[in-house]
Amino acid sequence: MALGEFQMIDRLLKPLAAGCPGALGLTDDAALLAQQPGTQLVLAKDAIVEAVHFRKEDPPGTVAQKLLRQNLSDLAAMGAEPVGYLTAFGLRRDLPEGWLEAFVAGLAEDQARFGIHLLGGDTVSTRGPLFFSLTVLGRVPAGAALTRAGAKPGDLVCVSGTLGDSALGLAVLEGRIAAPADSAAYLAGRYRVPEPRLALGQALRGLASACLDVSDGLLGDLGHILATSGSGGELGALVRAGDLPLSPAAATLPGALEAALTGGDDYELLFTLPPRHRDRLAELPVPVAVIGEIRSGGGTEVLDSAGALLTLSGRSWTHF
Amino acid sequence: MALGEFQMIDRLLKPLAAGCPGALGLTDDAALLAQQPGTQLVLAKDAIVEAVHFRKEDPPGTVAQKLLRQNLSDLAAMGAEPVGYLTAFGLRRDLPEGWLEAFVAGLAEDQARFGIHLLGGDTVSTRGPLFFSLTVLGRVPAGAALTRAGAKPGDLVCVSGTLGDSALGLAVLEGRIAAPADSAAYLAGRYRVPEPRLALGQALRGLASACLDVSDGLLGDLGHILATSGSGGELGALVRAGDLPLSPAAATLPGALEAALTGGDDYELLFTLPPRHRDRLAELPVPVAVIGEIRSGGGTEVLDSAGALLTLSGRSWTHF
Numbered sequence: 001m002a003l004g005e006f007q008m009i010d011r012l013l014k015p016l017a018a019g020c021p022g023a024l025g026l027t028d029d030a031a032l033l034a035q036q037p038g039t040q041l042v043l044a045k046d047a048i049v050e051a052v053h054f055r056k057e058d059p060p061g062t063v064a065q066k067l068l069r070q071n072l073s074d075l076a077a078m079g080a081e082p083v084g085y086l087t088a089f090g091l092r093r094d095l096p097e098g099w100l101e102a103f104v105a106g107l108a109e110d111q112a113r114f115g116i117h118l119l120g121g122d123t124v125s126t127r128g129p130l131f132f133s134l135t136v137l138g139r140v141p142a143g144a145a146l147t148r149a150g151a152k153p154g155d156l157v158c159v160s161g162t163l164g165d166s167a168l169g170l171a172v173l174e175g176r177i178a179a180p181a182d183s184a185a186y187l188a189g190r191y192r193v194p195e196p197r198l199a200l201g202q203a204l205r206g207l208a209s210a211c212l213d214v215s216d217g218l219l220g221d222l223g224h225i226l227a228t229s230g231s232g233g234e235l236g237a238l239v240r241a242g243d244l245p246l247s248p249a250a251a252t253l254p255g256a257l258e259a260a261l262t263g264g265d266d267y268e269l270l271f272t273l274p275p276r277h278r279d280r281l282a283e284l285p286v287p288v289a290v291i292g293e294i295r296s297g298g299g300t301e302v303l304d305s306a307g308a309l310l311t312l313s314g315r316s317w318t319h320f
Numbered sequence: 321m322a323l324g325e326f327q328m329i330d331r332l333l334k335p336l337a338a339g340c341p342g343a344l345g346l347t348d349d350a351a352l353l354a355q356q357p358g359t360q361l362v363l364a365k366d367a368i369v370e371a372v373h374f375r376k377e378d379p380p381g382t383v384a385q386k387l388l389r390q391n392l393s394d395l396a397a398m399g400a401e402p403v404g405y406l407t408a409f410g411l412r413r414d415l416p417e418g419w420l421e422a423f424v425a426g427l428a429e430d431q432a433r434f435g436i437h438l439l440g441g442d443t444v445s446t447r448g449p450l451f452f453s454l455t456v457l458g459r460v461p462a463g464a465a466l467t468r469a470g471a472k473p474g475d476l477v478c479v480s481g482t483l484g485d486s487a488l489g490l491a492v493l494e495g496r497i498a499a500p501a502d503s504a505a506y507l508a509g510r511y512r513v514p515e516p517r518l519a520l521g522q523a524l525r526g527l528a529s530a531c532l533d534v535s536d537g538l539l540g541d542l543g544h545i546l547a548t549s550g551s552g553g554e555l556g557a558l559v560r561a562g563d564l565p566l567s568p569a570a571a572t573l574p575g576a577l578e579a580a581l582t583g584g585d586d587y588e589l590l591f592t593l594p595p596r597h598r599d600r601l602a603e604l605p606v607p608v609a610v611i612g613e614i615r616s617g618g619g620t621e622v623l624d625s626a627g628a629l630l631t632l633s634g635r636s637w638t639h640f
Contacts, residue, residue, distance in 0.1 A: 022360075027548045028467050029394035029532055030364035030458070035355035040342075043439060044350035045455060047408035049446045074349035088367035088408075088453040119363060126369045128448015133408040135365060135455040138350070147348050212349055228347045 009089070009123050012104045020084065020117035031086070031119035033137070040145060041083075042138040044074035050129035055173070060099050061106030062192040064132075068110050069196045070215065071136035073267040076201035077213040079146040080138030082114050087121040090131040114198070146204060146211035146271070151229035155209050155272035157237055157292040158281070160197050162247040163218055164256055165190035167263025171255070183249035190247075194267035199285040204271055207280055211271035217262040218244075221270050222300055229272075229294075236298035242305035245289040261302065329409070329443050332424045340404065340437035351406070351439035353457070360465060361403075362458040364394035370449035375493070380419050381426030382512040384452075388430050389516045390535065391456035393587040396521035397533040399466040400458030402434050407441040410451040434518070466524060466531035466591070468548035475529050475592035477557055477612040478601065480517050482567040483538055484576055485510035487583025491575070503569035510567075514587035519605040524591055527600055531591035537582040538564075541590050542620055549592075549614075556618035562625035565609040581622065 010026070017023035022032040035041075046067065048054055054063045068085065075082050087107075091100070111117060119137070169191030171177045172184045179187065197213070204211055210225045219239070226235045244260045272294055273281070281288050302310045330346070337343035342352040355361075366387065368374055374383045388405065395402050407427075411420070431437060439457070489511030491497045492504045499507065517533070524531055530545045539559070546555045564580045592614055593601070601608050622630045 024467060027469075027544070029397045030362045030400070032398070032460070032465050033361040033363065034462070035357065035359055035361060037355065037357045039355055041353040041355060041361065042350045043353065043406060043455075043457070045406040045408055045440060045453075046442045047410060047444045047453060049410055049444055049448075051447065052445055077349045078352070080350070086363060086365040086455060088365055090367060090369055090410075090451055120365060122366045122453075124367045124369055124451075125372055126449055126451065127371065128369075129446055131410055131444075131446065131451055133365075133367060133442075133453035135363075135406060137363070140352070142354070145352050147344060149347075224347070 009100065012100060013118060016104065016107055016111060016118035020119065023117060023119045026120060033083070033119070036139060038142050039139045040142050042075055042078050042080040042140050042145065043135065044071050045133065045135040046071050047131060047133040049131045052129070058192060060102040061109070064103045064106035065110050065193050067132055067134050068107060069194050070267060071134050072114060072196035072198060073194065073213040075136060075138035076196045076198045077146065077211050077269060078138070078140060079144060079201045079205040079211070080140040081202065082116045082198065083137045083139055084116050084119040085134055085136045086119050088133040089121070089123045090126040091123065092126060092130060141205070144205045146201065146208055148210050148212050148225050148228035151210040151225050151235060151272040151294050152274070153235065153294055153296045155274055155294040156278060156290045157222065157239065157294060158273050158288050158290050159214070159218070159245065159268055159270050160200055160286050160288050161195070161268040162245045162250065163214065163266055163268060164250050164259030164263045165247050166194065166265035167259040168250050168253055168256065177253060177255065179249065179253055186247070186249045191265060194265065196267060197269045197286060200269055203284050204269070207273060207277050208271035209274055211269055214266040214268045214270050215264055217264045218270065219261050219300055225270070225272060226300070233297060233299070236295050237292055237300045238295060239292040239300060239302045241302055241310055243289055243291045245287070329420065332420060333438060336424065336427055336431060336438035340439065343437060343439045346440060353403070353439070356459060358462050359459045360462050362395055362398050362400040362460050362465065363455065364391050365453065365455040366391050367451060367453040369451045372449070378512060380423040381429070384423045384426035385430045385513050387452055387454050388427060389514050390587060391454050392434060392516035392518060393514065393533040393535070395456060395458035396516045396518045397466065397531050397589060398458070398460060399464060399521045399525040399531070400460040401522065402436045402518065403457045403459055404436050404439040405457065406439050406455045408453040409443045410446040411443065412446060412450060461525070464525045466521065466528055468530050468532050468545050471530040471545050471549035471555060471592040471614050472594070473555065473614050473616045475594055475614040476598060476610045477542065477559065477614060478593050478608050478610050479534070479538070479565065479588055479590050480520055480606045480608050481588040482565045482570065483534065483586055483588060484570050484579030484583045485567050486514065486585035487579040488570050488573055488576065497573060497575065499569065499573055506567070506569045511585065514585065516587060517589045517606060520589055523604050524589070527593060527597050528591035529594055531589055534586040534588045534590050535584055537584045538590065539581050539620055545590070545592065546620070553617060553619070556615045557612055557620045558615060559612040559620060559622045561622055561630055563609055563611045565607070
């Protein structure tokens with residue numbers, strides 16, 4: 001980037017910090033944030049790289065929003081409220097006219113939506129793929145944060161929203177599967193602009209025994225809960241394939257079950273719930289499905305509607 | 321990076337979080353940090369890119385330490401104490417054997433030195449230049465942070481340590497200038513592993529009227545103070561070239577004056593001091609030179625030892 005371009009970025013980014021005194025108008029070396037007694041700060045940081053985490057053809061505004069939202073989803077998984085964020089941009093000189101403006105406009109739109117501000121960051125030049133890193137800050141009442149540790153045998157395995165949409169959306173965008181136009185648009189939207197389940201995460205404080213967001217895929221992420229809550233294979237889980245929540249758009253497509261079990265990037269909350277709290281599920285701000293339960297040992301088993309064990313054969317889940 | 325390599329990174333990074341309960345052993349989506357009443361949080365974020373901010377030949381441990389230290393220097397400039405940091409690594413598959421181990425060993429060494437821990441982060445793959453982003457967190461008593469705003473006409477312009485070493489060190493490493501072996505080693509060390517002036521920054525709380533760290537170069541950074549403290553060219557500064565602090569290694573080299581005035585990456589603190597505090601300079605934990613003063617308007621002027629104006633001609637500062 002030429003110097004003039006960096007000044008342009010400066011002009012683009014300063015409005016994102018407006019209204020937030022601690023950002024100091026982005027003029028200083030660091031941002032200042034008041035501490036709130038009785039709370040803990042929650043911090044998450046993600047990075048994305050062009051052609052790895054987003055496609056050159058993706059609208060720049062949605063690339064920005066997905067980066068911000070996947071970080072907000074990390075806050076949601078801890079039961080935290082968002083406070084602000086910092087960014088680092090790695091930019092090439094050959095960035096198409098308007099690309100960065102659209103990227104920043106996506107951030108501006110989501111800032112307003114989630115009630116947060118840019119606190120600071122850095123812009124650097126690269127000769128390689130574009131990259132972006134984002135650090136998000138949130139707050140949670142002291143001691144109330146949800147973590148991956150705490151699941152117990154007998155706890156219900158629950159998931160918000162629907163699963164597999166994002167993986168199917170990517171498959172549609174890449175032309176690997178075909179879908180009717182309205183389904184394709186819905187699924188691509190779920191891939192590009194996931195919804196961080198912030199209100200749900202906050203509602204789960206004091207209820208869920210363990211929680212995370214589905215980023216690697218349901219079975220992988222459930223494995224993270226089992227590994228962090230138990231140790232040495234002490235915990236296992238049963239998952240009922242017939243109870244996995246699928247969107248109408250996903251349900252009719254080939255590979256929907258596989259996408260729901262192992263597709264990533266859904267950013268739904270996967271949590272475990274002591275059975276005594278089952279009645280509370282109806283009060284939650286988003287639909288939640290009970291898809292299985294935690295048990296002692298035995299890894300994770302997936303059962304079909306008749307209770308028969310499904311196994312992964314190549315890329316499909318089938319009966320033995 | 322293959323999955324096995326990411327697991328290796330995981331093994332390398334988890335020890336950096338050991339001993340810090342809020343890092344949750346890096347198992348969770350986010351880190352938790354207790355808030356301390358009566359303090360403000362200070363946050364800075366920088367990114368570095370291979371072949372732009374560091375050289376392929378640089379020892380990986382010092383690349384890591386420079387990244388951490390330039391962020392710690394941002395805390396120093398605000399008068400803050402360091403608390404912890406998050407990182408994002410953008411790595412290629414072809415990383416030489418041992419490179420990452422050495423990078424992480426550099427972080428481990430500096431963590432111990434500065435009393436901080438890794439709180440979280442992200443590791444992603446790239447096909448382009450390596451990149452690293454680091455977010456550092458610090459604390460400052462509420463209302464006590466130093467900023468770039470606050471310099472007034474008559475304030476002394478002060479700088480810690482010595483100037484120009486880093487730019488000369490880079491010139492030596494790149495073979496652009498020659499220096500005796502011991503000078504070359506000293507200057508290269510100043511370029512590769514700068515010293516964040518944390519104790520000085522904390523000592524300047526309540527004393528300095530404005531402060532930042534010299535990263536762009538003395539004159540550019542002084543310009544940042546003038547622009548943030550004044551508005552519309554309201555403030556200017558006089559700088560006495562003969563009072564610029566030069567290391568013995570730098571003083572004998574060609575271009576030392578230019579490096580001191582415009583070389584970046586020194587990470588010394590540049591601050592303004594109301595003249596009534598002049599006596600306090602002797603109490604500070606590092607040597608500080610008074611190099612000029614703030615005045616009303618007139619931009620920044622550089623004077624030689626006889627009081628004659630120096631001007632930039634090509635790449636040299638000379639008399640008219």
